[in-house]
Amino acid sequence: MAHYELEQALPEQGNYYVAPLCTGDPDELLPVLNNLPGQKVAKVKVGLYEPIRDGMLVNLFLESMPDLTLRLDANRAWTPAKALKFAQYVAPSLRSRIAFLEEPCQSPSESIAFSIDTGIAIAWDETLQEAVRDADFALENLLGVKTIVIKPTLIGSVYRVEALIEKAKTLGLQAVISSSLESSLGLNQLARLAHKLLPNEVPGLDTIGLFRAQLETPWPNSSLPVVALQEQSIVWRSESSL
Template sequence: MSLDATFERVSLPLENPFTIARGTQTAAENVVVEITDEAGMTGVGGAAPSAHYGETADTVEAVLPDLLDAVERVGDPHALHEIEAELASVVNDNPAARAAVSIAVHDLAAKRLGVPLHRLWGLDPSAAPATSYTIGLDETERVREKAEAAVEAGYPVLKIKLGTDRDRELVDAVREAAPDARLRVDANEAWSPREAVDKSEWLADRDVEFVEQPVPAEDPEGLRFVHERSALPIAADESCVTLSDVPAIADRCDIANLKLMKTGGLLEARRLIAAARAHGLEVMCGCMIESNASIAAAAQLAPLLDYADLDGSLLLAEDPYDGVDLSGGEIRLGDRDRAGTGARPRSE
């Protein structure tokens, strides 16, 4: 079978500057992959590289020719296991680049069968949890305004970025603006273990659900210290990058947070979910700031999750791709006419 593959770099401005403990972002550099079969059917995937994990749009573009050559060598878009194994053998690192190719191949395979990807996997779309909507770091009044706007737009779950000397003030502002919302917080590795334990106490008083990555990933014993003493459940993000990390975090957290841009592909993401379940962990799927070219694929995993944090495309000023409807936080996977991941260029 003949497959033709192309890729394109896209710069995606954000609706508002997005700040976390590590810095501020005003645009996201994504790379979109398209793989077309001999009948002219095209699968779409996206890479949203993170410098924190050693990837940039430049590195993605550098390795994609080799990855796409590997797909063309396999030739069959339904040979998903063989393709992902080949991708990993060709490029060991660069998970966002491999994820873009994996997504595009999965999208093409499901389109060729005329079914949504979640249906190909036999998943129940009604089991998808609501996605959270993230409130980035900002001036306190601006954080309050963002929370009010998110509630007005119907989002029932808010995630608050923390890691400042105003953490308590920021959480109080969001709780006042959104008294009925489910709240989660994410420190992005900014706290010390003792600080995390202390903050968990007053966060619990404000009905926060859990704390994501309170301490640096380089401090696994600090994560254990927090997990054993925290008043709230702990989610591991930067400490849970690949499948092999799951056994190491199993006694250091309550929730494993996977991202396609960390796992390097959809099959590996599903393996990580299974491994986390086997170790007694709950599972969340998060994202970078990404186009629907990749968010739509992550949304297909939603019925396997306890929590979803898939708002990356919602933070963009404009997304060149349409995808799964996430308005109001609901992940709507029920459209059987939307074959593949659901990602489509908005021009279609």
């Protein structure tokens, strides 16, 4: 990404309309979601509690807000039985407004079976990040999903990210750019990359709240203090950069 920045290949404008990560009391979150401008897209982490609770929470959000679309992320937390238990508590009429559920089960085959059984669209996150490391990687081998979640920092090459997005389009897959654990400096770069490569997709970049401070470039509407890059110490350096 730094090389891309130095080449001035990133636009000045960024896609800062991100899918907010919903955590906490649903009664407090509903007014926040109602006030989202434009397309209402939010993200909910599932799999941290009992699947029945997760299903009821997702159902509550969708039932309370008819124009809301949810992105869910289970991080492979469920067995097939638990995944199906979750789905039982989401009304079939509301499931189409689940844009996708990332990695519901512990294996890709179990996740695909869950999607077929429930009609809930799924997405690859960890499965993609692992597969791209293989020398013989081919996106065609990861079908069975609606969406791929691309984390440029983990992919490691912006040019490979571009190629992934173009290949996804030819395969009829939705591609979404997402953060991992970048500073505000990195998040701003991802927002600009998302604007360049996927201007019509809401990126998943709502992770600044995991930090105590911002680095160099502030993230819009964040109240965290900003520290300068020059004040930081180098704690690790790749041998290739020496």
